Amino acid sequence: MTNLTVDLQIACEADNLPSDASFEAWIEAVLQHLSCSTETELTVRIVDAEEGLALNHQYRGKAYATNVLSFPFEAPVPLPVNLLGDLVICAAVVADEAKAQNKPLVAHWAHMVVHGTLHLLGYDHINNDEAEHMEQLEKDILAAxxxxxxxxDDHADDQH
Incomplete structure (x- = not known):
């Protein structure tokens, strides 16, 4: 069991955002699945398309707002608390993708939080083996x- 602290920042006007408890439960599920048993902190910032576009352009060189960006924290010296980093999730993109993929909005939010948290923990999908492993973790955690x-279903519209 982890001691989780989530700094949730709502930086947009969006309907149907998940509850604070949902964000915490989704992150906790990732940490439990991976047997992370430490004090853990991270920030989840929910943004509008304008901020999502600016951040995606600045950090990835992409000219569109994406669903989730992960910014892992790397401490210059060991800290007593595991600061994972920041997740930035664009509410408008998540809503548009859920609709386009005919998925329940809350399920897509859960997926984006799980996906982003895995990135903060060092998982990636750059090559096929990594992608398959990360995808299976996502499926297992979301199923739980x-x-x-x-x-x-077709997920070709995912922009991460």
Whole structure:
């Protein structure tokens, strides 16, 4: 069991945002699945398309707002608390993708939080082996939370 602190920042006007407890439960599920048993802190910032575009352009050189950006924290010296980093999630992109993929909005939010948290923990999908491993972790964690396989349907619209 982890001692989790989530700094949730709502920096946009969006309907149907998940509750604070949902964000915490989704992150906790990732940490438990990976047997992370330490004090853990991270920030989740929910942004509008304008901020999502600016950040995606600045950090990835992409000219569009994306669903989730992960900024892992690397401490210059060991700290008593595991600061994972920051997740930036664009509410408008998540809503548009859920609609386009015919998925429940809350399920897509859960997927984006799980996906982003895995990135903060060092998982990636750059090559096929890494992508398959990360995708399986996502499926397993989301299934344990009661959500359907996010990759069962066409997910070609995902922009991460």
């Amino acid at each position: 939370l009661g959500y359907a396989d996010p990759y069962a």
